[in-house]
Amino acid sequence: MKTRISLVFLALFCVVTVNSFAQERFIQGIVTTFDSITIVGAEVMVKSSKEIVKTDSLGQFKVKIDGSDKLKISAKGFINQNVKLDEKTKLVAVNLKLKAGEKAREYAIGYGYVKDGEKLNALAQMTSDDVDFSQYTNMYDLMRGRFAGVQVQSNGDIIIRGVNSINLSSAALIVVDGVQVDGSVMSTLVPSQVRSINIIKDGSAAIYGSRGANGVVVIETKKGLDD
The missing domain is CATH 2.60.40.10 (Immunoglobulins)
Known part of the structure; x- marks a missing residue:
């Protein structure tokens, strides 16, 4: 038993x-x-x-x-x-996602989290902590004159690397909350609902393929961060 x-x-x-x-x-x-x-x-x-x-x-x-x-x-x-x-x-x-402000960028590079610091330094950033986005009526006024070398054309195209071709578009790729979108979306975005704007100017934009050849505008909205 x-x-x-x-x-x-x-x-x-x-x-x-x-x-x-x-x-x-x-x-x-x-x-x-x-x-x-x-x-x-x-x-x-x-x-x-x-x-x-x-x-x-x-x-x-x-x-x-x-x-x-x-x-x-x-x-x-x-x-x-x-x-x-x-x-x-x-x-x-x-x-x-990198926190807003230059201090976060310093941490990322200084603490060795990002080995190639040049990639982060090639990113131009503006956040709602730095500027009161709500004082602007549209995204074009918000961005105009804020980033060195970045132009906002009358047709709404955002030019980062200058006009490269007469026949082909030189407009930058627009990415909102991680999704690649048509440039026309810029006219529908409300500045007060935007958290940050990042401009990718150099070879780092290659991660977006051929569409990133003219540079990339990466926008994070407050709703996107809450999600």
């Missing part, structure tokens, strides 16, 4: 152990900013175990998770981001 009970307990122990190992798995990921600039040394915390790992020189990480779990990614100068995982998640790509 004792032998039978022992076997039952042993069987139950094996089932629990197998289930435990089945739920425990590893997941890999990468942390970037502005879609392609890798962040080195960002902290990735697993909510279930509180384990913390840091991204490597390529912005990559690998952590052990327990079934459906959550990750918290943080780096000084950037807005923290939480990522909810499910059982099908195998790879995580996290794009942290």
